[in-house]
Amino acid sequence: MAAVTQAAPERIAPPRRPRVVFKGATVWRWVVLIVAAVYFLLPLWAALRFAGIGAFGSVISQPGFTSSLALSVRLAILTTLITIALMLPTTVYVHLRLPKLRRLLEGITILPIVIPPVVLIVGVLAIAPGFLKGTSWLLALAYVVLAMPFTYRALDAGLRALDLKTIVEASNSLGAGWLSTLWRVLLPNLRTALLSATVLCVALVLGEFTMASLDLYQTFPVWIYVNSQTSGQVSVAASLLALFVTWIFLLGITVLGTRQSRKTGGGEVTLFTVARTETRGN
Amino acid sequence: MAGTVQAPGPVTGPGAPGSEAAADPGPPARLTIPKLLRGLRRAAGVVPFGVYVALFLIAPLVAVAIGAFQGNDGGFTLSNVNAATHGVYLKGFWQSIILSVITSVIPGILGLMVAYAIVKAEGGNLLRQIAITAAGVFANFGGVPLAFIFIATIGSSGLVSQWLTTLGFDPYTHGFTLYSLLGVVIVYLYFQIPLMVLVILPALEGLRPAWREAAENLGARTWDYWRYVGGPVLLPSFLGCVLLLFGSALSAYATTEALTNGTIPLTAIQIGSFLNGNVIAGQENTGKALGLGMVVIIAVAMVIYVAMQRRAAKWLR
Amino acid sequence: MAAAAAVTGSLLLTVGCSSSNSSSGSASGTTGSGTNWATASSAAAGGGMNALVAAAKKEGTLNVITLPANWANYGTIMKDFTAKYGIKINDANPDGSSQDELNAVNQLKGQDRAPDVLDMGTAFAVKGAQQGILAPYKVATWASIPADAKAADGTWFADYGGFVAIGYNSDKVKTPPTSFADLLKPEYKNQVAINGNPTQASAAFSAVFASALANGGSLNDITPGVSYFKKLHTVGNFVPVTASAATMESGQTPIIVWWDYLLASEIGPSVKGLKIVIPSDASYAAYYDQAISKSAPHPAAARLWEEYLYSTTGQNLWLQGEARPIELSTLVKDGTVDQAAYKALPPAPSGNVIFPTQAQQAAAENIVAQQWSSVIG
Numbered sequence: 019m020a021a022v023t024q025a026a027p028e029r030i031a032p033p034r035r036p037r038v039v040f041k042g043a044t045v046w047r048w049v050v051l052i053v054a055a056v057y058f059l060l061p062l063w064a065a066l067r068f069a070g071i072g073a074f075g076s077v078i079s080q081p082g083f084t085s086s087l088a089l090s091v092r093l094a095i096l097t098t099l100i101t102i103a104l105m106l107p108t109t110v111y112v113h114l115r116l117p118k119l120r121r122l123l124e125g126i127t128i129l130p131i132v133i134p135p136v137v138l139i140v141g142v143l144a145i146a147p148g149f150l151k152g153t154s155w156l157l158a159l160a161y162v163v164l165a166m167p168f169t170y171r172a173l174d175a176g177l178r179a180l181d182l183k184t185i186v187e188a189s190n191s192l193g194a195g196w197l198s199t200l201w202r203v204l205l206p207n208l209r210t211a212l213l214s215a216t217v218l219c220v221a222l223v224l225g226e227f228t229m230a231s232l233d234l235y236q237t238f239p240v241w242i243y244v245n246s247q248t249s250g251q252v253s254v255a256a257s258l259l260a261l262f263v264t265w266i267f268l269l270g271i272t273v274l275g276t277r278q279s280r281k282t283g284g285g286e287v288t289l290f291t292v293a294r295t296e297t298r299g300n
Numbered sequence: 301m302a303g304t305v306q307a308p309g310p311v312t313g314p315g316a317p318g319s320e321a322a323a324d325p326g327p328p329a330r331l332t333i334p335k336l337l338r339g340l341r342r343a344a345g346v347v348p349f350g351v352y353v354a355l356f357l358i359a360p361l362v363a364v365a366i367g368a369f370q371g372n373d374g375g376f377t378l379s380n381v382n383a384a385t386h387g388v389y390l391k392g393f394w395q396s397i398i399l400s401v402i403t404s405v406i407p408g409i410l411g412l413m414v415a416y417a418i419v420k421a422e423g424g425n426l427l428r429q430i431a432i433t434a435a436g437v438f439a440n441f442g443g444v445p446l447a448f449i450f451i452a453t454i455g456s457s458g459l460v461s462q463w464l465t466t467l468g469f470d471p472y473t474h475g476f477t478l479y480s481l482l483g484v485v486i487v488y489l490y491f492q493i494p495l496m497v498l499v500i501l502p503a504l505e506g507l508r509p510a511w512r513e514a515a516e517n518l519g520a521r522t523w524d525y526w527r528y529v530g531g532p533v534l535l536p537s538f539l540g541c542v543l544l545l546f547g548s549a550l551s552a553y554a555t556t557e558a559l560t561n562g563t564i565p566l567t568a569i570q571i572g573s574f575l576n577g578n579v580i581a582g583q584e585n586t587g588k589a590l591g592l593g594m595v596v597i598i599a600v601a602m603v604i605y606v607a608m609q610r611r612a613a614k615w616l617r
Numbered sequence: 618m619a620a621a622a623a624v625t626g627s628l629l630l631t632v633g634c635s636s637s638n639s640s641s642g643s644a645s646g647t648t649g650s651g652t653n654w655a656t657a658s659s660a661a662a663g664g665g666m667n668a669l670v671a672a673a674k675k676e677g678t679l680n681v682i683t684l685p686a687n688w689a690n691y692g693t694i695m696k697d698f699t700a701k702y703g704i705k706i707n708d709a710n711p712d713g714s715s716q717d718e719l720n721a722v723n724q725l726k727g728q729d730r731a732p733d734v735l736d737m738g739t740a741f742a743v744k745g746a747q748q749g750i751l752a753p754y755k756v757a758t759w760a761s762i763p764a765d766a767k768a769a770d771g772t773w774f775a776d777y778g779g780f781v782a783i784g785y786n787s788d789k790v791k792t793p794p795t796s797f798a799d800l801l802k803p804e805y806k807n808q809v810a811i812n813g814n815p816t817q818a819s820a821a822f823s824a825v826f827a828s829a830l831a832n833g834g835s836l837n838d839i840t841p842g843v844s845y846f847k848k849l850h851t852v853g854n855f856v857p858v859t860a861s862a863a864t865m866e867s868g869q870t871p872i873i874v875w876w877d878y879l880l881a882s883e884i885g886p887s888v889k890g891l892k893i894v895i896p897s898d899a900s901y902a903a904y905y906d907q908a909i910s911k912s913a914p915h916p917a918a919a920r921l922w923e924e925y926l927y928s929t930t931g932q933n934l935w936l937q938g939e940a941r942p943i944e945l946s947t948l949v950k951d952g953t954v955d956q957a958a959y960k961a962l963p964p965a966p967s968g969n970v971i972f973p974t975q976a977q978q979a980a981a982e983n984i985v986a987q988q989w990s991s992v993i994g
Contacts, residue, residue, distance in 0.1 A: 141360025179506030250863030
């Protein structure tokens, strides 16, 4: 902690945070953020200049906008739920009980990233039973495989930041069962990682084009492509629109998450909380 | 108030993350039936995952592996693998590895910087929410649309190129071109940096401000803090995230294809021309051999990664 | 092999009968009149055009695949077909390739979503026939299709095609190029592009083949084509980006070498000053092929679609998309051709067009696959 200066006997000066040390760092951080913002936003602006505002209207007015978006949203929600239901208990379990398998788990979860989507969908369609092939749920199951590398990495990073063994042992010693521990102790502590995983899953599904079109479904990205062909400007406007819709959806999830946690009395939930104030007393 | 000193002996509380679980002491080391059953019961927790992986991941992989060694008549042959490891396909592997290493390490570091800046920024939660949701969107943005927005910016008649030309410096007359490896790297940053930001942010949570303050108190400067405290804590997660970026870059092809039309040979593009192209028919097994090659590459990357993690763990101790 | 023999065998049987009442196992496609359209190899064999129309209307849906709306006027064709017969068309995988079409037929067999009809490159049509997944069918105007543009058993038949052409934005390009040799001139610096990767996109591959013919190569030798593009890059004229309407509109690629009909239908609407010219030093043309899936979920609708495409209406609609329908010469002879659309076509080179054989194409593909990366060194 900061040194306490001895003033007059009846008054102790409050501890001062050494602000001078941080100032250079603060400027530097803002520089990083501004450069990043320019790099990411300038190309979008260049594309918007080319497309013109009018092009957006002609994209949205095409039939199928809502139905394809609804399909993509359904798939996104389903994929996210399955992925987390599958990956979270497994990752926690391996971290806790089977640490030797951790490397194997890492290896398995990185594999899907190098399988070409066309190979994956061919393989999935080859082994899937007929009743499943006829629905879009099969696509969701395939998306879970695609999302696996990213979800695992986010959950793993979150778990490494915890002292998992201690927390679980403490919970067990207080009488909680395995499921209760998972739901009431681990989940709140993994809020950051879970939201990161959710963002990655949802954005992945809302942007995935190849496998959906190979499985002959018209999800939102496929619809965007189909309706972007009247002119060059419309095609650029269509892809910008897809970006924007996905972003709004993600923002909605975040805002909902914040409101939910406020209702239950928790602190502000951004997508990522970093312990900034609570641990000063340690 | 003196700073807290780390007491010797077992560390409790927010201690070293990632500590291995202690082995179950149990009965003496004989492979008895109860021990076997207990081992099986322990493994039971991963059965759902195992089943899922077997169905949806291993099965396609096995199909690729089998196809790689199958001739068009169905018999065993090495000709696909032979073709896949010579000529332009060997060049493709090389080029893919180089491109993926560059576009995993550089965005890894840049992404960490951006993530750290986001976490520490004092713009409040709104800024953070916008930045993180934007990262999610950009991490999945690629292919032809991404290529186009960069063509519109730094292509030969792009926005920035025109600005620079009016300022007197036309990058295209000085040898710069977007349609080269350098251009592809610049474009890849657009989805690799956000991906890094998203997967490293949960790990940044493991850096308690208390540690920073304790280190400051012991006289550490910023560099010392990162060298002895922040770095070792983040390194395992950082390496894992870079591995993920490597895989992501290795399998990306639509963007490069749109920018260079295959003049830069990349394995993922070549696989596409065999497996879902409009020109070459009947040589899918060569494409599968190339796919097997990609699996081999990522396996090698995993081995390197594990070796690096071991060294990092030594540093952590 | 056995499958092909069986197909040919059943084809001979059905052709020999005056009316087909074959009842095979497949449930779909059996209409009230008892015709199983899934095995009918012509409208006559199935009981006549009216029966076909009735059966197709009963099925009510048609699954097509990889047909973008602005490709050879397919958008209008599909709308017109639906308006005429009331059959809804599902157009899946719009960005897909010919290989994707074959994959979809194989993997989605038995599903309602599986494609009914296919439109693909000849190499893939041949492959599909070998795999035995195509149904033999001869449209009413079968005789008007040249013999070398169709499979003898009716498993595939050419539909439309075009020439490799140079399209340029006359607002930006002041000196019109007329040949491949022209494109090497310095006034076209940073302007020339093709529509994709020649190892993957058939239009790009054909552009390389055409440039080979223009530079001393032949259908047996495509290497001068690769050298040409290398030279084009060295003098600074070649832009290796995948050209599209957006890249021409934004000024990145004022000159694109592509199929003449795609230049017209995909770029024409957004670039008013577009001019299309077939290079004077090389003429290279290719036709795509139609085929019906043997396991089509809507066999009657599939066959009606083919009859429609090969009717005068269908052929003229392709012509209006500035593609050359396969039966063009017959239409001209019979006077049923759409004169305005016919005049609008870029003047075709005189003489017969020679197409590469499968063997020549395979050899050329391998050369391009190996050498294309040397184009930018």
